[in-house]
Amino acid sequence: MQTSYKTLIVDDERLARNELKRLLKAHPECEVVAEAASAKEALKVLAQQSIDLVFLDIQMPEVSGIELAQDIPACTRFVFCTAFNSYALDAFSLNAIDYLLKPVAPERLAKTIARLPAVGSTEHAPDPATQLPAAHYLPEHHGILLKFGDINRIVRLHEIYRFESVGNHAAVYSSHGKSFLHSSLARIEQKLDPSFYFKASRADIIRLDAIEHIEAGISAGSMLAVLHDGQQIDVSRRQAQQLRLLFSSL
CATH class of the missing domain: 3.40.50.2300 (Response regulator)
Incomplete structure (x- = not known):
């Protein structure tokens, strides 16, 4: 042994x-x-x-x-x-x-x-x-190195519920708080399993099980996805239709 x-x-x-x-x-x-x-x-x-x-x-x-x-x-x-x-x-x-x-x-x-x-x-x-699934998505236990103030922490993917495009960076929201990645939202999206994550708009990717409820958006056909922490994420008109289909099929 x-x-x-x-x-x-x-x-x-x-x-x-x-x-x-x-x-x-x-x-x-x-x-x-x-x-x-x-x-x-x-x-x-x-x-x-x-x-x-x-x-x-x-x-x-x-x-x-x-x-x-x-x-x-x-x-x-x-x-x-x-x-x-x-x-x-x-x-x-x-x-x-x-x-x-x-x-x-x-x-x-x-x-x-x-x-x-x-x-x-x-x-x-x-x-x-x-x-990794056939499409090479990252597994849920995958670790990401993020900085929170003076603390560097490995955050598992399943702990992250939102990615937001901020210039040439992406803001990352998790149970540990908000941090940043030097990466584009498009690159991040390629690695995320769509079974768990949904691209709400060009600016946001959100975790499906973090959505508390959905409301009508300001513009016709758009939606607001309200997350468990109270954040309201705009869902574009095009993506709103996909989100409706997704939840109606669950």
Whole structure:
């Protein structure tokens, strides 16, 4: 039976790798078996041996941690670590266990380790190849890195009930509050399962189960979708017809 998570630390700074190794000594369930100073070195390690858990820096030369995450085997869990608490990233590339801000606090690391299934558990990391529907929509448990004030938080897709176009960004509304993504609404829409999300207009995508009730809109044929938090979302005349058909078929 497996007695520990074989762990790889990826960071271009040696001192940062050493500090994380020191902190992980308090967690014998995480056995550091390798380290890498670049994404290239990390991929070589991953090809040569079985790794259960990866701690990876985001800001690295040539290939970032975000890009490296794309090539980590689906059965391997990973945690992002970074010294930067404010930056733009393609949030839809993220399906991490957690996100740690440097310098890593021991108590914060302990919470991350607690998210892992018990060593020897038969539970496996989700395989995106088996989780995504044929249209390649993101699964409901998919994590998105969002910033709320000074706090960076991984928010699962099922917690998000509205995406609003704001310039070249999108405002994201969830149970944790309002945050922003550097992404267009059109790009976001491509990744959302229409079974759960509805494009109300060119400016808004809303979660269907967040709609409390529907009212007539100001203009002829338009509608207002009133969400569970009281927000009133304009539904264009064209989309209003689709929304009526959708709810009449439920």
